[in-house]
Amino acid sequence: MPPAAAIGNFPQEKRTTVPHITAGLRRRARRVRFALAAIAVAGSLGCAPSFALDVPALKAQIGAVLDQSYPELDALYKDLHRHPELSFQEIETARRLAAEMRRLGFEVTEGVGKTGIVAILRNGPGPMVLVRTELDALPMEEKTGLPYASRSKAVWNGKETFVAHSCGHDIHMAAWVGTAKALVATKAQWHGTLMFVGQPAEEGGHGARRMLEDGLFTRFGKPDAGFALHVGPGPYGEIGYRPGVFSSSADSLQIGFHGKGAHGSMPSASIDPVVMASRFVLDVQTVVSREKDAGAFGVVTIGAIQGGTAANIIPDNVVVRGTVRSYEEDVRRKLHAGIVRTAKAVADMAGAPEPDIRITDDYNAVINDDALTARTAEVFQAAFGDKVKRRPTPTPASEDYSDFVMAGVPSLYFGLGALDPRDIAAARKAGKPVPVNHSPFFAPVPEPTIRTAVEAMSLAVLNVLQ
Numbered sequence: 001m002p003p004a005a006a007i008g009n010f011p012q013e014k015r016t017t018v019p020h021i022t023a024g025l026r027r028r029a030r031r032v033r034f035a036l037a038a039i040a041v042a043g044s045l046g047c048a049p050s051f052a053l054d055v056p057a058l059k060a061q062i063g064a065v066l067d068q069s070y071p072e073l074d075a076l077y078k079d080l081h082r083h084p085e086l087s088f089q090e091i092e093t094a095r096r097l098a099a100e101m102r103r104l105g106f107e108v109t110e111g112v113g114k115t116g117i118v119a120i121l122r123n124g125p126g127p128m129v130l131v132r133t134e135l136d137a138l139p140m141e142e143k144t145g146l147p148y149a150s151r152s153k154a155v156w157n158g159k160e161t162f163v164a165h166s167c168g169h170d171i172h173m174a175a176w177v178g179t180a181k182a183l184v185a186t187k188a189q190w191h192g193t194l195m196f197v198g199q200p201a202e203e204g205g206h207g208a209r210r211m212l213e214d215g216l217f218t219r220f221g222k223p224d225a226g227f228a229l230h231v232g233p234g235p236y237g238e239i240g241y242r243p244g245v246f247s248s249s250a251d252s253l254q255i256g257f258h259g260k261g262a263h264g265s266m267p268s269a270s271i272d273p274v275v276m277a278s279r280f281v282l283d284v285q286t287v288v289s290r291e292k293d294a295g296a297f298g299v300v301t302i303g304a305i306q307g308g309t310a311a312n313i314i315p316d317n318v319v320v321r322g323t324v325r326s327y328e329e330d331v332r333r334k335l336h337a338g339i340v341r342t343a344k345a346v347a348d349m350a351g352a353p354e355p356d357i358r359i360t361d362d363y364n365a366v367i368n369d370d371a372l373t374a375r376t377a378e379v380f381q382a383a384f385g386d387k388v389k390r391r392p393t394p395t396p397a398s399e400d401y402s403d404f405v406m407a408g409v410p411s412l413y414f415g416l417g418a419l420d421p422r423d424i425a426a427a428r429k430a431g432k433p434v435p436v437n438h439s440p441f442f443a444p445v446p447e448p449t450i451r452t453a454v455e456a457m458s459l460a461v462l463n464v465l466q
Contacts (some may be wrong), residue, residue, distance in 0.1 A: 022459075049142050050338075051159070053462060055382040058458075062186070073175075074174075077179060082148050086139060088115055091111075091133040094110060094200070097133075097135070098110050101119035101177070105190075116211045120220060123193070129227070130409060132199055135202075136165075141162035142166060166438055175196070183458060195220060206362075208402075226409040227457060238387050240414060240417075241414040241451055248397065250325055250361050253318045253359050253360075254320070254358045256357075259314070259355045272350070273316065280348050284339055287339065291334060296328055296332070297327045301322050340359075369410035384457070399413065414456070418445065
C-alpha cells in the first residue's frame, strides 16, 4: 500500500494534461456516483439482520486447519519474504501461488493483467466472492536483520536496487493461501464460488486496473462481494475496520517550470525556475490551508525538486514532483484545480512561459460497503471480541483495490496489526517510533499475524456463502 506515489513514475497512458483536467475530474466524479449507486444495490447481499454462522465452532474448525497447515504457510511466507519481486516482475511469486492453488483443487489462470493469477473454486449455486492479495514488493533494502531477510536485487527504472516485502504483501499471500486451505476444508458448510485473485503491481503500477482491462470480470464472472486486508504497525491479533471511506485517493503531480538560464552572479539576466519552483512549493499549501474545508482531509506533498547542474548556474528548467491525497471527491477536485492555478500564476508572475502540468489519476479511495461491513463486523466481534476496533477515520495511505470497488463489487477492506505488543509498548516508553509499512525495519511477527488473517478472512467469506 504505497504511502506516496512513486516519485518520477508517471505512466504516459494515464497522464491527465492541463486542458483535460476539468473534463477528467467530471468523468471521475460520474464514475464515483455510478460506483456508489452500484454498491448500494449490490449491498443488499450483506443486509441479513444477523449472521447465520456458529462462529465459535467455525473458528475452532479453522484453527484446527491452521494447526495442521501452519508449518507449510510459515515456509511459504519466509520463502516469499526471501525472494521478493517488483511490480510486473512477479514471475516466480505468481508461479508459486498458482501451484499452491492448483494443489487445493482451484482452476487457475496465470498471466491475467500481465503477471496476475485468478483461481476459481465452484461449490454449487450461490454467490461469487472475491479474495484479493497483492504479489509485488518494494524497491528498497531490508534492514530488519531477520534470518530470512531479503537480499534480493532487481532492475527498477534502469537501475539495480534491493527488493524487500516491507509493505507486508508476503503476509497477505501466505494468509491468502491459508484462507483457501480453510475454505476447502469447510466445503460442506458453504455454497457458491470462490474467486481468489493474485494481483500484480499494487505498488504504483495499477495492477488492479490492468487485470480489469484484461477482462477479469468478463472472463471469470463479476463477484457479488469482495474482501481484502492489509497488515500494519498495530499489535498482532487486532482487526480494524471502517464502513464507508477506508483509505485516501492518491494522485501524482509533475510540473515543469521553464525559465531562462544565466550565470549565478547575474540573476537579472535570467528567469529563474528555481525561484518559481520554491514559490510554488509554499504557495500551493494555501490551497490546503485556505481553500478546502479545514475539517476535510487533504494533502499536497512535494517530494522532489530537480534542476540545475552547478552552484553558479541558474538552470533553464526545474521539475517538481509530488503527491495529492484526499478522502472526498470534491476536495480532490479543489486540490487539483488549485495546483493548476497556482503553478500558472507562479510562472506568470515571473514572466515565464506557461508550465507543463501533469496530474496523474493513480488511486481512488477505497469505499467499504456499509451493509457488508456491518454484517462482517458482527462476525469479527463474535470471533475476536475486544480485539476488533472500528477505526474513527480513514487511513491516509492509498490502495488500488479501489478499482475493483469502482467496478461495482461491494467490498470490505480491513486492517490487521502485525507487530509484537511488547515491542510497541517498549518503543513508546522509550519515545522511539514504531517501524511502519515501507520502513526498512518493518517486521511483522508471522504466526499470530497469519493465523488472525486466515481466521478473519475465512469467517468473512463463509458469512457471505451461506
